[in-house]
Amino acid sequence: MTERAPEPSIETTLIHHPYQPPAGFSAPQPGVFKASTVIFSNVAAMRARNWKEKVGYTYGLHGTPTTFTLEERIATLEGGAHTVLVPSGLAAIALTDVALLRAGDEVLIPDNAYNPNKELARHELAGWGIAHRFYDPMDANALAASVTPQTKLVWIEPPGSVTMEFPDVPNLVRAARSKGALVALDNTWGAGLAFNPFKLEGGLGVDVSAHALTKYPSGGGDVLMGSVTTRDPALHLRLNAAHMRMGWGVGANDVEALLRALPSLPLRYAAADRAGRTLAQWWATRPEVAQVLHPALSGSPGHEHWARLCTQSAGLFSVVFDERYTARQVDAFVDALRLFKIGFSWAGPVSLVVPYDLSMMRKQPRWRGTLVRFSLGLEAVDDLIADSRQALAALDG
Structure with a gap:
């Protein structure tokens, strides 16, 4: 007479449960598989x-x-x-x-x-x-x-x-x-x-x-x-x-x-591109800056190479402030921004800003003065322009 195997305990059953979900499930997002160990059939x-x-x-x-x-x-x-x-x-x-x-x-x-x-x-x-x-x-x-x-x-x-x-x-x-x-x-x-x-x-x-x-x-x-x-x-x-x-x-x-x-990447990239160009063009009209560095803007170094190769541009650009402004004054401008947050990285929903000392970054800097890099998030560009305008008062404060 064959001895009947005892029923497994609940502890074991919870780990070795026989149920397998039916195949054929489909949804917009792929399934998430978390694993270190992978099980083999033999x-x-x-x-x-x-x-x-x-x-x-x-x-x-x-x-x-x-x-x-x-x-x-x-x-x-x-x-x-x-x-x-x-x-x-x-x-x-x-x-x-x-x-x-x-x-x-x-x-x-x-x-x-x-x-x-x-x-x-x-x-x-x-x-x-x-x-x-x-x-x-x-x-x-x-x-x-x-x-x-x-x-x-x-x-x-x-x-x-x-x-x-x-x-x-x-x-x-x-x-x-x-x-x-x-x-x-x-x-x-x-x-x-x-x-x-x-x-x-x-x-x-x-x-x-x-x-x-x-x-x-x-x-x-x-x-x-x-x-x-x-x-x-x-x-x-x-x-x-x-x-x-x-x-x-x-x-x-x-x-x-x-x-x-x-x-949503193409939509977000295109939105950042539009906003970045708009804000960069606004900065190009400001007397406080020596140059705006944005590949899509004429006069930015290598613009002709960008125009020959690219169809779009990231929402990222830099502004070189006129030499008459000290690094401390430019820092005060950055601190006065309200919508732009001070932080590294870019391409998220929040616009970011970081000041840089060019003399510490390049052996032979092409510019003199303090540089500020802007990363455009997904805020309304008119609000970002207004934020930039109000913060400029801190340059002379």
Whole structure:
């Protein structure tokens, strides 16, 4: 007589419950899968699983249906074919460096690049035996002359961080490629909408696009995430392998927030573009400023390159105050703003402002005076103009 198995306890049943929901559920938002452990049906299935090609799941760090969905959508946004997610925009830069550079190699970085990119090269990369030099992004010929056999990677950032110079991207790519270097582009400003980094004039394209999804793809000022995208399957495998070895994962709730925000990205980017141009043009009429730095404005450095490459512009620009105003006076102006909040990052719903000392940022500043960077949120632009106007009184206070 076969002995009947005892009924499992409630503790066990709650964990090993037999119910499976029916298939076929569909909704506008993808499901959110949170997992470190992934369950296999048998040992053979476990051994056959290949996470590198996204044909199965092995461990939460290597992907879930939720992260795979966001990666595919970001790849489409960027104009690429393969994407990996990382915990921040800076992590996207770091992953690119770690995957593509070795001791004895050299990386070239624009002098006006995002400063943490430069600091990473000065410290960690240098400590690993990877050399670096900073180049003038507004001189493609000088870049071509600077690339050596040791130069394995060239970074491009359109436009420059804070000072907003827009380089001749196709010619920079051509200069790097002519000497056999790989090209990585920080596409955070363009957000995949202003231009396609993989499809430039003359059949050119970058090898890697790094993107701080923290900015426009998130849009809420509440998520940290980055992505690295490529069209090259071999490069993707190098990036993916380094990603696995570094252990860079992202949280499912953050991925959910990005997936929810992506459909409105084109609308938010276009709104910020319109507001940014309107406010920048207003600042261009003010006697207190020496120059307004916005790629879409005639006279801003590299405007002609922007006009040839781009269809849109991020809601981001800088104002260089006239030299007659001290840094203390400009700080007082910033403190007097009411709608613009003082804070780093950009592309969220709240407009932001930060003053910068140009002498501390560039070896050879193109301007003298104090610079203030504005990031446009989603407030009414007339209210932002009124806020800027009332705060100007603090300059002479």
